[in-house]
Amino acid sequence: MSPRFLLSIVAVVVIAGLAGFGFYAYRPSLPVVTVVEPSSFSPDMVEKGRILAAAGYCATCHTAAGGQSYAGNYPVETGFGTIYASNITPDPVTGIGGWSPAAFRRAMHDGVRRDGAHLLPAFPFDHFTKMTDEDVDAIYAYLMARVAPVAEKTRDNTLPFPLNQRILQAGWKLLFVDFGRYRPDPGKSAQWNRGAYLVEGVTHCGACHTPRNLLGAEKTGEAYAGAPIDKWIAPALTAANPSVVPWSAADFTRYLATGSGVYHGIAAGPMGPVVHAGLRELPRSDIEAIGAYLGAAIGAPDTNPADNPVVMASLKAGRLDPAYRRDLGERLYATACAACHYNASTVVEGRPELAINSSARLAEPTNLIHVILDGVDAKNGTGGIVMPAFRHALSDAQIAAVAAYLRETRAKLAPWPELAAQVARIRAEGAGH
Ligand code: HEC
Ligand code: HEC
Ligand code: HEC
Known part of the structure; x- marks a missing residue:
């Protein structure tokens, strides 16, 4: 075959491809x-x-x-x-x-x-x-x-060329979007299907909790594996969640209905409006359906904190330890935090036990640092309950010391690297949502 003939075949294929794409x-x-x-x-x-x-x-x-x-x-x-x-x-x-x-x-x-x-x-x-x-x-x-x-005109986006060419978006859709209405799974209960419909569809939990690829599409096969979002971390909603106690259907329901999960954490940052401006309008049966759908994927039984040896052991381990070396982190914790987070050896609604709180157990310190810097206002977390902000009371080094102390003595996990620098960066970014 002559190179010229080959070239014309390539040209025909390219033109046909472009025409096909244009048609699509x-x-x-x-x-x-x-x-x-x-x-x-x-x-x-x-x-x-x-x-x-x-x-x-x-x-x-x-x-x-x-x-x-x-x-x-x-x-x-x-x-x-x-x-x-x-x-x-x-x-x-x-x-x-x-x-x-x-x-x-x-x-x-x-x-x-x-x-x-x-x-x-x-x-x-x-x-x-x-x-x-x-x-x-x-x-x-x-x-x-x-x-x-x-009457208000929407501003133009600031995407650079060629990303601002909306026609190219069709290619992204072709590659990454599974278009079509929710198809119920006949092998599952009506409640499970209702939960799946809400989670996958209108409440779009995966938009924040599923990691994305380099082109910004949710990674298939890693649904709800946890992801960075709006300068926070949306933790995994799967068995990979860092909690001491695996989330059960009832835990999810309680957290999503009130903004407070006694075994895990509270709904701060971008999760605040999800609970308090979003899910709160849904009937209780819908929240239970979401809980059932997410809980089924983990398969943990519902337990009472007082009967759970893992929780009780964590709480005891979380008390101030008289033999501890009393470094800056512990002194600050004792004076700035322990008046409220005083480890009563029992789980109290609306006042998270830091020994079992997800923010001290995630691979990144981001959420813990945000909460210390900016506190939790009455709109977020458990509705109507506040935690003060320490942005103006504590320096980067002091916040890093408290976070490192909690990481070591409560989560008992490997230290987070370069904490003071991370605090400085997150402080500069602002509340981030
Ligand atoms: C995570 C943020 C986000 C959420 C949640 C969201 N939207 Fe949007 N929506 C956008 C953005 C950003 C655009 C503009 C996209 C663009 O310019 O291509 C948009 C565009 C639209 C448009 C196209 C209008 C136009 O003239 O461009 C409609 C309709 C719309 N959204 C409806 C809704 C409805 C209804 C809901 C709730 C069920 C919703 N959106 C939830 C961010 C969101
Ligand atoms: C706008 C982004 C966003 C959306 C949408 C969202 N989440 Fe979240 N979610 C977060 C962030 C950020 C956190 C961490 C909050 C914190 O640490 O206080 C979080 C925390 C959680 C937690 C607590 C995890 C833990 O280990 O403490 C659960 C459970 C949860 N989300 C479930 C859901 C469900 C179910 C949906 C859909 C109904 C949903 N989220 C939608 C961002 C989001
Ligand atoms: C005046 C009481 C008070 C003080 C002081 C206080 N907290 Fe809190 N903290 C709370 C309350 C109440 C909540 C739950 C807020 C809610 O549910 O709306 C909370 C929530 C938290 C959370 C949970 C965040 C999440 O997303 O799950 C962490 C972590 C935390 N505090 C750490 C600290 C640290 C560290 C200090 C000291 C630097 C501190 N707190 C000082 C009252 C306090």
């Missing part, structure tokens, strides 16, 4: 409709949509700090640049007032904008694709009927 990537613009009359939706549907919108944290991402609800421009920081969440109020020009239910469904299920442009995965459509048409329509009804229209 092309999505038509859907017609603009007049804003739907709010009274055309049934109150039941609007109420269902309100609950689902809460459980999908739509407002958390679609409201900028100090901005109007759902008017967008909340910055989602990615490793590649900042993506601004869109205005999804019913404003016909800058929001989604001109979108039909079909256009809204296509955005939620396929990640495509009304005008046919591909949406970026900072919007978790890779999870929302699992939701039923009925549930997506209910969210549409809620947004149209209850959310005030706000």
